[in-house]
Amino acid sequence: MPLKHAILALVLERRGYGYELVQRFEERVGPGWRLNPSAVYPALDQLERDGLVTSAARHDGTRRSPRIVYAGTPAGAAALDGWLAATDAPLEPVRSELHLEVAFAQPRHRAALAARLAARERACGELLGRYPRAHGAPLVDAAVVARLRAELAWLADARAALARDDG
């Protein structure tokens, strides 16, 4: 289920304009995703070209320019239902730029690598502190927490291994 389908699911739940959909996505899926708001508008355009959503300009009293409000179509509802009825889930790659840095660092880069692992550890800890959320999707939060805890445990082990190699 790519991002586009998630945006469609939100629009089908309740019509909305772009920025509001960004906020609703973040509320539902959480801060771990780090949604890029600028990815939402091309997704909406594509959904509209495919006939899965419609858009309408709506004026309100407080803004000079109209807001574009998106609503789902029956074809959109049917498409989403079909995607959510799929039973396969192809494996996603296990990738992190940090893995490449670990794989290609030379002994002379060891201090910099240790600093990078420490920086990542702090960032992971901060993100973990925002979970679980009071009103998030509990199973999604559990997935993010599991991933962050695993990364934190690996980061601690990796830093210890680098320190041993230095000794």
Added chain:
Amino acid sequence: MPLKHAILALVLERRGYGYELVQRFEERVGPGWRLNPSAVYPALDQLERDGLVTSAARHDGTRRSPRIVYAGTPAGAAALDGWLAATDAPLEPVRSELHLEVAFAQPRHRAALAARLAARERACGELLGRYPRAHGAPLVDAAVVARLRAELAWLADARAALARDDG
């Protein structure tokens, strides 16, 4: 460190042609990355445009067309050294299409979602069976193993939660 830099690191270790670099990347970084071989050639083109590698056609006896062999330049070595000396490591997003499916599935999709989680569990288990590798980068393998084990534990919990909701 994006993929492009990893390709540069490989070329600097030893000159090579495209497909050989794909193989060396996979040996070093492992099957979890699921490298798309077609991503390597544009990376090499970009590195060459930036003056970080050079290419030369080399004929050998067994092939009709020449192979393009890439070699690192001094500027490439300096650039890689600079990247590996960086001490920051911005947090990467925690994303999985499965998280979106979990977040947006309706009760009527619960059986399909359970099947998807089971399919992902099998795929994760198979990939985990390929780790740790005899000649891989041990810290990278440890990172992939930690991530896969965390995902497997979450998948088991998520399937149990879905089964409870059905009861």
